[in-house]
Amino acid sequence: MDEYKPPLSMAAGLRSALSHALITLLAIGIAFALPQAAQYILYYWWPQVEADSKLMLATEILLAAVLVLLFNLVVVSWNNHRFVESAKLASLVHARKGRGGGWFVRLRQRRMLRRLPASRDAFVLTVTGFHTFVEELSLAASAFNTAYEIRVMLLNPASSGARQRICSLPAEIGLSAFCDEIEASIARLEALRQAGKKVTLKFYGEAPFWKVVVLGEHVWVQYCHDGHELRHATEYVFALNSHEPGHGLFVPFYMLFLRKWSEPQHPEYDFDTRELVFRDGLGKEVRRDPFMLRPADDPEESRSTPVNQPSSIATIASVSRRAARIRQGGGPSASGSRRAASGTPSGRRGCAGW
Incomplete structure (x- = not known):
């Protein structure tokens, strides 16, 4: 598997030369110290060991401990070698446990993203897209600024898949937060579109199964567990094996996105008219429907009008803050407070009879 390596800078060349010099000096020092140690x-040491039984016992215990340690290191090294070979076969280059893992894991991923070449195309299959495009902790958000063509598939908030997804999440995550996150993602995509990017957005209606983000020759994958937020799922990064494309998991997940993208039942979002465009198998337009951000059958929770698309960075930030407040338990409106007072969580009324 070939890994992209950027040209070495002067500082990197100096560090490499310094490390080689230190290793050479260490080898010379060990070579000169060996005769004196022997x-x-x-x-001096062995005659004392022969004359003192306690010292001999301590020496034997110390030697046995060193041998056990070396043996364990050999076993660990062999097991790690097998894991590395399996990771190479799967083309796995990085993995992290949700948003955890500490600052060191995030630093490694930032370094990996900086080393990647600029991607012309970016393909995203996700749920709301908030943690990919909008959230400040998103490590891949800056990569979309350099991409020319961006294809995105989000979960339609008015679909049965969205209802199934929302009802499986914790009670504090309701329809309002879900819709606000989609609204913020659409606003971010509109900003990228106004910046000259070729942005295409589609909506799918099935319950989400995978989150897939393709940037150049790398793909980020997360599994959508029922009952758990996507940001807490383990994230895997697979790279394209240019010598043997049949090996590794980059191609299967890449083809998964392309196959889902080409399915005609997924409508395309028209940024100019705020409508969903349905096409047949030949790509011809069949009909247009207004995009309802909130389900029309939920009068308390929805505004049965097409989404009013925000386009400025300030509006994106406002929507993001509103989604964060809803996730923390605060309702966006008085109707949410009334539902909370009546014992029904905000955005949860539909789970029983949506």
Whole structure:
């Protein structure tokens, strides 16, 4: 598997030369110290061990502990070698446990993203897209600024898949937060579109199964567990094996996105008219429907009018803050407070009879 390596800078060249010099000096020092160490053991230490039984016992225990440690290191090294070979076969280059893993794991991923070449195309299959495009902790958000063509598939908030997804999540995550996150993602995509990017957005209606983000020759994958937020799912990064494309999991997930993208039942979002455009198998337009951000059958929770698309960075930030407040338990409106007072969580009324 070939990994992209950027040209070395002057500082990187100096660091490499310094490390080689230190290793050479260390090897020379060990070579000159070996005769003195052997002389000390043979003519000073070993006679004392022969004359003192306690010292001999301590030496034997110390030698046994060193041998056990070396044996364990060999076993661990062999097991790690097998894991590395399996990771190479799967083309796995990085993995992290949700948003955890500490600052060191995030630093490794930032370094990996900086080393990647600029991607012309970016393909995203996700749920709301908030944690990919809008959230400040998103490590891949900056990569979309350099891409020319961006294809995105989000979960339609008015679909049965969205209802199934929302009802499986914790009670504090309701329809309002879900719709606000989609609204923020659409606003971010509109901003990228106004910046000259070729942005295409489609909506799918099935319950989400995978989150897939393709940037150049790398793909980020997360599994959508029922009952768990996507941001807490383990994230895997697979790279394209240019020598043997049939090996590794980059191609299967890449083809998964392309196959889902080409399915004609997924409508395309028209940024100019705020409508969903349905096409047949030949790509011809069949009909247009207004995009309802909130389900029309939920009068308390929805505004049965097409989404009013925000386009400025300030509006994106406002929508993001509103989604964060809803996730923390605060309702966006008085109707949400009334539902909370009546014992029904905000955005949860539909789980029983949506």
